[in-house]
Amino acid sequence: MEETERLAAALRGGDRRALARAITLIESTREDHRQRAEALLARLLPGPTGTIRLGISGVPGVGKSSFIERFGLHAIAAGHRVAVLAVDPSSKRGGGSILGDKTRMAELARHRSAFIRPSPAGTTLGGVARRTREAMLLCEAAGFDVVFIETVGVGQSETAVSDLVDMFLLLLLPAGGDELQGVKRGIVELADLILVNKADGELRPAAMRTVADYRNALRLLRTGSNAWRPEVLAVSALEGTGIEAAWDLVLRHHAATEASGERQRRRAEQARAALWAELAESLVERLRADPRVAAALPALEAKVSAGAASPSAAAREILARFLEA
DSSP states (O other): OHHHHHHHHHHHTTOHHHHHHHHHHHHOOOHHHHHHHHHHHHHHOSOOSSOEEEEEEEOTTSOHHHHHHHHHHHHHHTTOOEEEEEEEOBOTTTOSBSSOHHHHSHHHHHOTTEEEEEEEOTTOSSSSOTTHHHHHHHHHHTTOOEEEEEOSOOSSGGGGGGGTOSEEEEEEOOOOTTHHHHSOHHHHHHOSEEEEOOOSGGGHHHHHHHHHHHHHHHTTSOOSOSSOOOEEEEOBTTTTBTHHHHHHHHHHHHHHHHHHTHHHHHHHHHHHHHHHHHHHHHHHHHHHHOHHHHHHHHHHHHHHHTTSSOHHHHHHHHHHHHHOO
């Protein structure tokens, strides 16, 4: 426990190496590490409440990392400390991260007021890693008051990031009106701010048309907030244009949801959802590890694969074995 106390003290002091060690600890699947991680979190909670949590998603090639670097440096210049939790696609063989966001955010990674942590998505659906929420809490405890969560990609499954953050940013490429058909309606409805990146050079006219298209589309969609109306803005991470305007919108959203009490209510709902998600994950782990289930599972899986048994009937049999005294 003394080691946990020392790690908690180093974290509160803003030690980035201690933060990296703590995130490694919470991402571990070893039982003893999980116990230490839970003890560490217990010492750090409740954490600061005035932080800004931003989720960022976008199609491949939209320039998420370039935008986050430019945006993060702007926030640092405004006096903030910035953490980036970049969830990378996982290797099918080794399970580790394939990409490396530190290499794509070199300037931000070198800054003393920034912390960048790539984490493998693993088998977790939704474009976020299983321990992303806990990693975010650790970053806040270490004094990082702006936390970005960059997701694997964009699509119906990646909307899980909206259950972790205060504000969800969706990045899009300049395109014609046909792009409206290619982006899922669900993720657009969740976005608090839509940013059309690469609005520079020859692409600027197309970017402005895309902004107009999405502004018109948003009028037809319902919003999940009473305190905020989603905005659409053209930006260029390359040239830095639109970055200050986008940051101003983040601050306006933060102030509006704080004043209405919506941010506090949303965070409370997210914490309850995290509880049930952890229960579901933990129960599946326990079920798979149960020797009675392990003995019956291969035969039941074979029957389901061959069409000799329905998945629901096989699931009931597995649960019955797991729950029997």
